[in-house]
Each structure stands twice: as structure tokens, then as C-alpha cells.
Amino acid sequence: MFVVIQTRVQLCDRQLPLIQMILSLLILLASLLQQYGTEAESSDISKFQLSNIKEPNGVQESIQEKVITVSGEGMIHSPDFPHTYPRNSMLVWRLVAANSMRIQLTFDERFGLEDPEDGICKYDYVEIEDPTEKTIQGRWCGSQSAPISQKSRGNQIIVRFISDEYFSSEPGFCIHYSAIPEIVSEPEVPAVLPPSLQGVEELSEAVAVLSTVEDVMKYLEPERWQLDMDELYKPTWHVLGKSFLLNKKARGADLNQLREEVRLYSCTPRNFSVSLREELKRTDVIFWPSCLLVKRCGGNCACCSHRCFDCQCMPAKVTKKYHEVLLLRHRSGTRGLQKSITDVALEHHEECSCVCKDDLD
Known part of the structure; x- marks a missing residue:
């Protein structure tokens, strides 16, 4: 019995070091895991703080946006250009120049992205945004031809490249x-003769664009236009308008109102009804309502330039609704x-102007 107990004690003594x-x-191992977790946390913090680092030009750079200071020449391009770019990519470059400079972008002739659908770049595309005016200057895809050169309106411009998870093309793009x-051009001041030295045609065109009788008087005689206004409506013994004789109007005709009526009913946007099947060239379907109201330019151009023999009322601003x-x-x-309920896009004319046919040709 003693031998057995002593043997067990010897076994326990041998296992103790193990x-x-x-x-x-x-x-x-626990110490190493704790140290690794601390380093990982600090690494995450440093990555997060990286997104808040500001460039010397004051632009904040994020993980998804690369800021490039433009002082000379350089280039940006799709990954692996001029070979097939990767799928499911999003790259953004913000180019920043000095305040007194502008940025010129020129596309390489080798250009090819996934083709558009129905004329719209939906899948893979490169687009240019102007952050000064918060507008998209253009979006391009396909492989027809390289886009034309672009110029920033301010000292910054953003280039964005998107590719989806499906098809990719080559060679991509390079900008x-x-x-x-910045070129600050002073507006040219045309040499205009004083009204007293202008011919009938020149004076007629100059007066036609003025809005009120007061403007006409100020143009003709800037120094004494108020006296001319008083003299204009003062009756004389040899000129008495019928409206004055009949006591219908105290100061004669309201010339401003007459001109405004002509302006309202000349070349202006007005309501027109259009047939959807004819407008959209869809004779295989039926629309209800079959007609819709749109704004289209109408009216004559009798007040067009006297030097124009064929003046047409044309849209100056067109939008799709x-x-x-x-x-x-x-x-x-x-x-x-x-x-089914569907959307149809129709052109609306928001502004109209009289254009000489010779200028169109």
C-alpha cells in the first residue's frame, strides 16, 4: 500500500513541470492576442484618421477619393490601361490647381468602355463633375470616339470611373x-454712334429692343429725357389725339401696354396638343390619353431685324418632361x-427667339 501511494506522488511530481x-x-498566448487586438484597433484608428487628413490646398481626402495637386502636367487612367480594366470598380480623382489656374483635360485617342444601353451610359462609364457649379460636364462610355477636351470652370475638377460586376472592355481610358x-477677357465695348448720327435702320433696331418709353427717351436724350417725357404727352394746338379730345385718357395712349401686348403674342412658348403615337413614332401601341399638352414656340416674328427677309420663331431653350x-x-x-402605366418623354420649349433663316443656313 505504501509503495502504491509513493508511486502516485512521484508521478504527480513529474507532471507538475508539464x-x-x-x-x-x-x-x-493570451498576452499576444491582447497585443494584436490593441495594434489592430490602433491600425483601424489610423485608417479612420487617414480619411480626415487635409492636403495643403485645404481639400479633404477620403479613402474613396484621391486628391491630386495640379501644378504641371500628368495623367490618370483606368486600371491596367490600355488593357481590360477590372470589374466592380469605383475610382474618384479630385484635381486641384491654384486659385488663379484652370485645369485642362485631354482624352487619349485610345478609348473604350462598355457600350451604352438606349444611348445612356448605365454600366461602365467615366464622368467629369465640376464642383464649382455642382454639375456633371459629361459622362462617356462605348468605343465610338474619344471625348473632346474639357476645361474646369473653377480651380477644381472631379473625374469618376465606375465599372459594374459584369462585362468589361478594353482599353479603358487615359486622361x-x-x-x-485663367483668362479674364474684358467685354468688348462696340463702337456705337450717338442716336443723332445713326441712320433710320440702325436707330430703328436700337430702339426696338428697349422695354419702355422711358428707356427710349433715356437712349435718345440721356441728359433731358424727363423733359422729353413731359413734352411727349403735352397737347399742342396742331396735334391733339382723339383719346385726348374724347377725354378717354388723360395722357393719351399707354405705349408701354401696347408694346407688352405685342411681346406676349409674338414668338413665345404656348400650349400645343400633340398626338403621342405621332410624336413618339409608336404606331404599334395605344396611349391613353392619346394627346397631351406641351409648350412649343409659336407666333410670328414681325419685329425681327429689318435686314432679315425670312425670320422664324425657334426654340432657344428645350427641356424634356x-x-x-x-x-x-x-x-x-x-x-x-x-x-401598364408608363412614362413618356416630351420636348417642351421654355424660351423662344426670332432667328433669321440666313443665320441658320
């Missing part, structure tokens, strides 16, 4: 950029009609 070694290894000085209508079409191979 247990202590295992405990030491566990403590060391050369350079800083150019979307209208919801009911679309009916025959189902293929079955009876009945397919019914």
Missing part, C-alpha cells in the same frame, strides 16, 4: 491633365391587351 509549462504557454492660367400615361398593347399569341 502543467506549469502549459500554463505559461496559455498566459503567453492627360495640365494647369492653364416626363408624363405618366396608360399604355395598351396586344399580347403576342394570346387574346386581350397588356395594360
Whole structure:
């Protein structure tokens, strides 16, 4: 019995160093894990702080946007240019020049991205944004031809490249950029003869663009226009208008009102009804309503330039507006009609102007 107990004690004494070694290894492993977690946390913090680093030009650089200071010439391009670019990519470059400089962008002739759908770049494209005016200057894709050169309106410009997770093309794109000085051109002041020295045609055109009788008087006689206004409506013994004699108006005709009426009913946007099937060239379907109201330029151009013999009322500003209508079409191979609400885009004329046909030619 004593021998058995002594043997067990000897076994426990032999196992004790092994247990202590295992405990030491566990403590060391826990220490390493804690140190790794602290380093990872500090690494995450440094990455987060990286997104808040500001460039010397004051522009904040984020992880998804690379800021490039433009002082000379350089280039940006799609990954692996001129070979196939990767799928599912988004790259943004913000080019920043000095306040007195502008940025010129020139596309390499080798240009090719995924083709558009229905004329719209939906999938892979490169676009240029002007942060000064917060507008998109252009968006391009396909492989027809390289886009034309672009110029920033301010001292910054943003280039954005997007590719989806499906098809990719080659060679991608490459844009050369350079800083150019801002050209401040003083408006040219045309040499205009005083009204007293102008001929009938020149004086007639100059007066036609003025808005009120007061403006006409100020143009003709800037120093004594108020006296001319008083003299204009003062009755004399040899000139008495019918409106004055009949006591209908105290000061004669309201010339400003007469001119405003002509302006309202001349070349201006007005309501027109258009047939959707004819407008959209869709004779295979039925729309309801079949007609919609749009704004289109109408009216004559009698007040066009006297030197123009064929003056036409043309749109100066055109926008597209979307209208919801009911679309009916025959189902293929079955009876009945397919019914759906759809959007149709129609052109609306917001501004109109009289244009001489010779200028159009």
C-alpha cells in the first residue's frame, strides 16, 4: 500500500513541470492576442484618421477619393490601361490647381468602355463633375470616339470611373491633365454712334429692343429725357389725339401696354396638343390619353431685324418632361391587351427667339 501511494506522488511530481509549462504557454498566448487586438484597433484608428487628413490646398481626402495637386502636367487612367480594366470598380480623382489656374483635360485617342444601353451610359462609364457649379460636364462610355477636351470652370475638377460586376472592355481610358492660367477677357465695348448720327435702320433696331418709353427717351436724350417725357404727352394746338379730345385718357395712349401686348403674342412658348403615337413614332401601341399638352414656340416674328427677309420663331431653350400615361398593347399569341402605366418623354420649349433663316443656313 505504501509503495502504491509513493508511486502516485512521484508521478504527480513529474507532471507538475508539464502543467506549469502549459500554463505559461496559455498566459503567453493570451498576452499576444491582447497585443494584436490593441495594434489592430490602433491600425483601424489610423485608417479612420487617414480619411480626415487635409492636403495643403485645404481639400479633404477620403479613402474613396484621391486628391491630386495640379501644378504641371500628368495623367490618370483606368486600371491596367490600355488593357481590360477590372470589374466592380469605383475610382474618384479630385484635381486641384491654384486659385488663379484652370485645369485642362485631354482624352487619349485610345478609348473604350462598355457600350451604352438606349444611348445612356448605365454600366461602365467615366464622368467629369465640376464642383464649382455642382454639375456633371459629361459622362462617356462605348468605343465610338474619344471625348473632346474639357476645361474646369473653377480651380477644381472631379473625374469618376465606375465599372459594374459584369462585362468589361478594353482599353479603358487615359486622361492627360495640365494647369492653364485663367483668362479674364474684358467685354468688348462696340463702337456705337450717338442716336443723332445713326441712320433710320440702325436707330430703328436700337430702339426696338428697349422695354419702355422711358428707356427710349433715356437712349435718345440721356441728359433731358424727363423733359422729353413731359413734352411727349403735352397737347399742342396742331396735334391733339382723339383719346385726348374724347377725354378717354388723360395722357393719351399707354405705349408701354401696347408694346407688352405685342411681346406676349409674338414668338413665345404656348400650349400645343400633340398626338403621342405621332410624336413618339409608336404606331404599334395605344396611349391613353392619346394627346397631351406641351409648350412649343409659336407666333410670328414681325419685329425681327429689318435686314432679315425670312425670320422664324425657334426654340432657344428645350427641356424634356416626363408624363405618366396608360399604355395598351396586344399580347403576342394570346387574346386581350397588356395594360401598364408608363412614362413618356416630351420636348417642351421654355424660351423662344426670332432667328433669321440666313443665320441658320
